[in-house]
Amino acid sequence: MTKPKIAFYWCASCGGCEEAVVDLGEDLLAVVELVEVAFWPVALDFKREDVEALDDGELAAAFLNGAVRTSEQEEMARLLRRKAAAVVAFGSCAMHGGVPGLANLHESRDILDVAYREAPSVQNDEGTLPARESRVPEGQLMLPEFGATVRTLDQVIDVDYYLPGCPPPPGLIASAVTALVEGKLPAKGAVLAPDVALCSQCPRAATKPDKLLVQTFRRPHEVLIDTDLCLLAQGLVCLGPATRAGCAAACPGGNMPCTGCMGPTSGVVDYGAKALSAIASLLDADGGDEIAARVAEIADPVGTFYRYSLPASLLHRRVRTAAREEKEEVAP
């Protein structure tokens, strides 16, 4: 019997998702027994041509991590979609945009300016920016297009399953691969993780007060964190109430508040809106000024509530400024 073929690919990501696969440890050997890895650029020497040579749908599954920004990422996503019977959005970035998605707070041109011209460590006297094409004596060089915005995988291609987390916990990866090999996958569109809030898995759950009220928000570095008490009860912005379980509460267990990498439970359209709603409801303040003072204690609200999900949110990105819009409209 031939083993089912699978592929791993990375788009706009940090490599942590690949690391999570390796973190399966010896269980990875069991996975390799069951499947044939047909493409995994980070670990094995396959080329794009090898994928192109496959029949359409020949891959049992393609696991794609990372958000989509460049034209190369988009092309690879489309290619793998064609070759795979099932596509799994692997990790927060593929699923919701992830931390790279916070680039949607800025214009692509500004990002290039900072990265290639303004950063203190950069020496670029001619102010060169990456260009799609450049002529050099040896001929013409091509780079992928740096897209105008960061998109989730399902804003680019049809996605069959979602494996959340930054990175996805090894246990969920192993059960997803097993389910795939055994043909026991749930309905298309399913998130391969438990559908309950993180608080239900949290080792601190018993210490969550019945009526939770927050007098002052504090950041983790500003306070000596009690290792047993509910983090919200200590005034830390813990997004456990709005976040999907499945990570065995790794962060609260490690004395850090949940930042929401597992995304929302089912039925929630916009994770950040739900998360901020949950946190705002806990404020022990009634007056306008008092509320404003508490809100001001939350540094970087977008980065707090949309840390992993800005591209997937209802607004998708920061609204372009009027000046820039007008400039765009007059441009040919």
Add this chain to the structure above:
Amino acid sequence: MSESEFQPKIVAFFCTWCTYTAADLTGISRLAYAPNVRVIRLMCSGRLDPQFVLAAFRHGADGVLVGGCHPGDCHYQEGNYKARRRIELLRAVLRDLGIADQRLRLEWISASEGEKVQRVCNQMTEELRGLGPLRLDRPQRDAAELAGEPR
């Protein structure tokens, strides 16, 4: 489109006990107000899920108006305080996403304040007319840009 022709769309979420009743009174009193406001009735301003506000913007609203009972008057004791907290935090998020504070407005309007509904709706319509339309990007549009936009 010139600015004078721009007709802002406002989605208003009014609580059934105070502001929605006040809007009825506005009509009964034959007080005309800007037709730019589309009212959605909620049982309480505390029912306002911040997702509703974002969905309104996503579907073309230029502004969102929330009307609830005055502090201390909530039919459910504290729903209006919850709305106030959520809106304050939501506004902080919207600010960083480039959406001006004036596009999300919270007003306390009791059932007897029909005139205030008129004033607030007219005022907000004028303010938004000044601000201009809210243009949100769509991932699809960005996809088109990715495919062919010269930079």
